[in-house]
Amino acid sequence: MEEVIKVENLTKDYGNGRGVFDLNFTVKKGETFGFVGTNGSGKTTTIRHIMGFLKPQKGNCSVLGKDSWKYSSEIKKDVEYVPGEIAFPDLPTGTEFLKSQAELLGLKNMDYANYLLERLQLDPSANLKRMSKGMKQKTAIVAAFMADKDILILDEPSTGLDPLMRLTFVDILKEEQKKGKTIFMSSQMFDELEETCDRVALIFEGRIVDIADVNALKNLPYKMFKVEFLEDAEYKKFKAGEFKVVRDQPQYSQVTVQVFNEDLKQFFSTLKNYKLKFISEVNYNLEKYFLEKLKEMQKEAKNV
Amino acid sequence: MFSKALFKQSAKANWMKWVCVTVATCVMLAIVIIVLGNLGINDIRDSLKNVFTQADQESSLKEESVDAYDSYFTIMGNYDELYGTLNTTVNVPPFINNQTVVSLMNSMVIEPYSTWEQNFIETNGREPTVDEEQEQIQSVANTFASFSEQVGMEEEALRTMIVGLLTYYSQDYTPPTDTAVDDYTVIDSYFAQQVYDQAYAQEIAKEDATVEYATTRAESASVMAEDIIVRYKADVASAGGTYVFNAENYITVATDYVNDTMYNSVYDMQIEEGATADDAKITAVSVKVISNTAISTYQLWLDEFAADNEASGAGEITAEQKESARSEAIKSISDQIPEKVGEALAELGNMDIYGLIIGSIFYRIAGLLLPMVFVIMTANGLLAGQVDSGSMAYVLSTPTKRRTVTVTQMTYLITSLLAMYLLLTVVSVISIWVVGGNSFAINYGEILLFNLGAFLTMFAFAGFCFMCSALFNRSKHSMSIGGGLTIFMLVCTILGLFGSNVVPSAMRIDAMNFFNYLSIISFFDTVSILDGGLSYLWKFAILLGIGIVTFIIGIFRFDKKDLPL
Incomplete structure (x- = not known):
């Protein structure tokens, strides 16, 4: 598959351990690539490099094979961008802003823009300065998406949106995905990323810790259950049984077990014979996955 | 290299500022010219x-x-002396009046010479040469002198006078047809001629003397001499024929x-x-x-x-x-x-108090302040402000080159300034027309040069502020360096005014002139414009140069720097 965005050995050292160091990843055509990390971990810096606003100290970024820094204005023909920090030009209303932006884009047909305005329930005739954070975010999204270009680069695009609007936004993203667009987005929202992304990269202190395949995470071959027994004897009996215990909490007579999908039936029939206080499935998701990774990283950092 | 959409955006963002500054400055200018013009400040x-x-x-x-x-x-x-000489040298008793002396002179000196001259012409068929005349004059004088010696007259002074008389006679004098009428004529004419010669010689010897002026002076001196002679004779007559010179x-x-x-x-x-x-x-x-x-x-x-x-x-x-x-x-x-x-x-x-107020106070100080505020704010807002807030991201996420952004924003800044000063020029010309046109203390040419100079000064500041705006990513840095230095120079010009030659020397503090060296506004030389000199021209060129260089530095730097967008 064609590589749309390619980041190779990208390094930008701002001193005091800030910046990005030796980043490597590629985003393939039609793929949605998420980017997650703590505050100040280098997400925005990476995006600015891809956009060609910053000059790499080492390595390079390219979009559709063109160097981001050298061909900064050319790659924009294919790139839509929602910046992380929303500040608009000094224009009176959202309508004026969208019109001006369309002129800069050379965009004549505003049908798609109007469609997006309707979807996001945004009235752009409001004064730009008095808009709420959510309205500003919606305006920025419309300004970027209306050109209907092939590559989307989004820096925390859903901040400020209310939960319902966030869902609408996810829907819009899915529509874009269906059109075959390549999306690169950073976010703090794991559920959002989980729902939309094919792959998600975790960045920590300027380095990519891991790139997770979301589909693989969603389709794990096992499930996990937390079980608490009413009687301690039964608890001990179960523990000695055939199922793999991943976590043991004797003070509550509690175990967490990992059950492969094919063993589920057997697991439940076994449990029939026990008196349980409760049973619940433990969801294993992206958030958990990355938190574990981060804890590992921090432990490693301490040991070193 | 130029984006119409971006230009429109900048115009929409800044038109309010532009209108306020332009109207306020135009009103100030009109008031300065018209009101002060009617107050008769001069x-x-x-x-x-x-x-x-x-x-x-x-x-x-x-x-x-x-x-x-x-x-x-x-x-x-002098005349008295001449007259006295005649009296004393001939040593005639007091009762012989001067008429007798002069008759004697005529018969013994002028007539023999005149006769000789006639004979010479008859004999040789030509005028005597100057040398021959001199010889004859000398011999006549000698003859008269030796005669006078016998009667006890002072020989040397007399001969000198006679030589002078005869020289004069040989050149110009026509013997009066009726000698009885005015026996003094030859002496008087000789005297008047002498006064004329002296006055002429005195004038022509002076520095930057002209022949014309020397002649006029000599003529009036000789008229004066003739007047003196008339008066003197009247006095002599009223004193009974003799007169003793009395300076009083x-x-x-x-x-x-x-x-x-x-x-x-x-x-x-x-x-x-x-x-x-x-x-x-x-x-x-x-x-x-x-x-x-x-x-x-x-x-x-x-x-x-x-x-x-x-x-x-x-x-x-x-x-x-x-x-x-x-x-x-x-x-x-x-x-x-x-x-x-x-x-x-x-x-x-x-x-020229009027020129001073309009040129050195209005165009160089008061009238620069508001355009400066406009330039500082606008130049900052065109680049650094947008980079700082992040709004530049929207322009640069479209296929617009950074070079296009800078060139467009520069064009807007220069165009807005140009429009401002065109309007100011119109207002100033109309105001001058209202108070009296070219007959007024400041003429149309001078007011046009004032406007041009102020525009070039603002052009230089615009370039400088634009450069700062392109160099820095933070508004506060761009504002404090670009705007700070600009205002600093204006303040220096105000302080320098007290040390410049537009302030009368009685009020001038020469040390304050130092401030003029700290401000590029000094290149806007209103005094040179009013004096009609040409030194303001190369100073204008420097202002233009500062503007061009700083704009170019800004444009090139902006292409190569990191933008936190």
């Missing part, structure tokens, strides 16, 4: 100037009077003569210029009074010196004493004011 200057012009006139009037008096006096003395008498005679001459010439001039008889008389009398004062003062000083000399036994009045008496006599009002005050007043009189 009246003080004009009246001061009048005082000094009148003082100059008075001084030259007095000079003329004293000089005329002096030469009249000298000529009178001539003071009154000479004073009256000069005063009357001044009166008559001024009166005639006034009438010629179309004044009524009464007005002409008033002017003429006042001139006569001035003349009289000058002469009395002169004579008073001469008397003082004479008394001093007599007391110390120094003898005659020296040329230096005469000169100092003269300089005291010709003093005018302006000479009586203490020198420093006089200089300050004269400077104030020559100062």
